[in-house]
Amino acid sequence: MADERNPFEWVESLPPDCPPTDAEPPDNREFFRLVGTIPPTDHDFDSNRKLRPGQPLGPDECMNRACSLWNTYQQCENKRKLPTLKMKKVVKLMLPPESGVILRTHRNSAGHHSWWRAMRFDPCAQWEMP
Amino acid sequence: MHLLQRQDILSFYDVPQVFTVRDEVDTLYLCVLAELGEEADKYLCVPVSNGRLARVVGGQLDLREVFETPESGEVFEGTAHNGDLRQLETRPLPPGAIPQQWLPDPGFFVDVEPALDVEIVEQARTRDRAVIHYTLTPPESAEEPKIAVTHLSQAITRFQKVVEWAYRKAMPDTDAGFAEEIRLPENYQLEVFAFSPGSFTVHMQTVARADLVGFSHVARALDILDAVNHEAQEVEKAVELVARYGGHFATQYKNWLRFIIDNDIPVAYEWSMPTRHYSTRTDVRPREAKPLYQALVRRKDIGQEVKKLVGVLTKVDANSGTWRLRDDQGRERTGHWETSSDVTLAGLVIKSKTYEFICEERLEEEPATGREFAKLYLIRYNEI
Numbered sequence: 001m002a003d004e005r006n007p008f009e010w011v012e013s014l015p016p017d018c019p020p021t022d023a024e025p026p027d028n029r030e031f032f033r034l035v036g037t038i039p040p041t042d043h044d045f046d047s048n049r050k051l052r053p054g055q056p057l058g059p060d061e062c063m064n065r066a067c068s069l070w071n072t073y074q075q076c077e078n079k080r081k082l083p084t085l086k087m088k089k090v091v092k093l094m095l096p097p098e099s100g101v102i103l104r105t106h107r108n109s110a111g112h113h114s115w116w117r118a119m120r121f122d123p124c125a126q127w128e129m130p
Numbered sequence: 131m132h133l134l135q136r137q138d139i140l141s142f143y144d145v146p147q148v149f150t151v152r153d154e155v156d157t158l159y160l161c162v163l164a165e166l167g168e169e170a171d172k173y174l175c176v177p178v179s180n181g182r183l184a185r186v187v188g189g190q191l192d193l194r195e196v197f198e199t200p201e202s203g204e205v206f207e208g209t210a211h212n213g214d215l216r217q218l219e220t221r222p223l224p225p226g227a228i229p230q231q232w233l234p235d236p237g238f239f240v241d242v243e244p245a246l247d248v249e250i251v252e253q254a255r256t257r258d259r260a261v262i263h264y265t266l267t268p269p270e271s272a273e274e275p276k277i278a279v280t281h282l283s284q285a286i287t288r289f290q291k292v293v294e295w296a297y298r299k300a301m302p303d304t305d306a307g308f309a310e311e312i313r314l315p316e317n318y319q320l321e322v323f324a325f326s327p328g329s330f331t332v333h334m335q336t337v338a339r340a341d342l343v344g345f346s347h348v349a350r351a352l353d354i355l356d357a358v359n360h361e362a363q364e365v366e367k368a369v370e371l372v373a374r375y376g377g378h379f380a381t382q383y384k385n386w387l388r389f390i391i392d393n394d395i396p397v398a399y400e401w402s403m404p405t406r407h408y409s410t411r412t413d414v415r416p417r418e419a420k421p422l423y424q425a426l427v428r429r430k431d432i433g434q435e436v437k438k439l440v441g442v443l444t445k446v447d448a449n450s451g452t453w454r455l456r457d458d459q460g461r462e463r464t465g466h467w468e469t470s471s472d473v474t475l476a477g478l479v480i481k482s483k484t485y486e487f488i489c490e491e492r493l494e495e496e497p498a499t500g501r502e503f504a505k506l507y508l509i510r511y512n513e514i
């Protein structure tokens with residue numbers, strides 16, 4: 001449910017205090033993500049929690065419900081060399097402010113952002129080939 | 131065996147992809163997510179020394195190589211049930227039994243973004259100067275903290291020369307609006323004031339203090355250097371940026387990259403100045419520097435520093451291949467021409483006619499002292 005602090009309805013239910021208060025709307029910035037098919041499906045933008053309900057996963061439930069994005073094409077393309085990501089494809093997303101909020105996370109992974117997606121934003125209608 | 135304690139995530143994509151763990155006897159392992167399953171995920175794990183891990187984290191070692199050539203000869207299959215990485219069960223894999231699809235493709239390098247150093251901001255404020263932390267990771271420091279003297283001295287000298295020529299290029303051609311003091315070498319000259327304990331991070335500051343509002347003029351040079359380095363992965367863009375400043379800056383920048391590549395020394399520099407409440411860090415790794423260096427070498431035109439002189443010839447010596455020109459301010463410049471070139475000074479009139487000399491300025495070193503000096507070589511001339 002949208003409230004004053006989180007003026008969005010999220011695509012999935014989030015725990016209290018999630019997203020973090022320093023997460024911000026992306027302001028029409030360009031990001032990159034790996035998807036299973038071209039064109040991508042909604043499933044390509046699911047969080048780890050949505051894909052694996054009921055499993056223990058990582059200790060931070062807020063992060064389990066976010067979706068990974070990258071600053072640059074090269075950063076995203078580079079991840080395709082990892083074993084479980086080899087068959088994926090890179091797509092570009094231009095995220096408007098109403099698409100949700102993003103936060104620079106996992107600082108050990110250069111360029112990584114977590115994205116908490118707003119219900120009313122449909123990435124499958126907004127993607128582009130990089 | 132169980133790997134109990136997860137240490138650091140080195141690459142994340144929706145889930146941890148590459149990370150380190152320790153077992154019951156504190157042995158360190160590097161693991162990569164190999165297969166996602168309905169009930170259990172599979173990982174490939176190898177014991178790894180601190181030295182080798184440092185090369186992985188520094189982006190120097192291809193991840194595939196870590197698993198293909200494990201230091202101890204052992205490779206393990208890890209299993210996490212229900213996505214729970216707190217209990218990773220492992221079993222040894224026989225040599226040659228690693229499924230090929232479980233290995234990362236060649237060319238995957240961990241890309242760790244280091245935490246910014248808050249100490250720099252404080253140092254810049256208290257010292258009232260720009261402060262740079264210059265970090266070197268030479269191969270000899272993999273197992274113990276040491277560095278070859280030649281590596282340390284060359285790393286500092288090459289960096290100083292790049293900063294100097296970026297600074298000179300940041301000055302506009304005319305004097306308009308620029309006080310003479312901004313041109314003083316103290317603005318770009320650096321001095322070392324400390325080392326970080328246990329590493330080869332050299333703490334440097336400018337000789338000149340910042341101005342009254344806390345702006346340090348070396349920022350003009352460091353902004354250029356940052357801009358070029360940040361484009362390093364987009365080689366064509368980076369080359370065009372270097373070409374924009376060109377000349378001795380291009381030459382010194384190439385020399386710095388060559389030092390990094392030839393000696394396999396990743397470097398990083400992080401800087402701030404009193405007006406800034408943050409620092410800016412740039413990493414330059416040999417693997418990423420190489421394509422840019424090669425592209426710069428191919429563009430021979432951008433390293434040429436062209437100077438134009440106007441005046442009367444006061445001397446021509448065909449034997450030594452030298453000439454001297456005096457401008458209308460009475461300043462004399464001496465130069466050379468290469469007898470192998472098409473340029474000939476035959477027929478030029480001494481002392482009575484004015485000429486425009488287009489020259490290439492080359493930086494050369496005195497063999498005995500290593501002191502750098504500029505030498506002019508005539509490319510062409512016109513009578514005015």
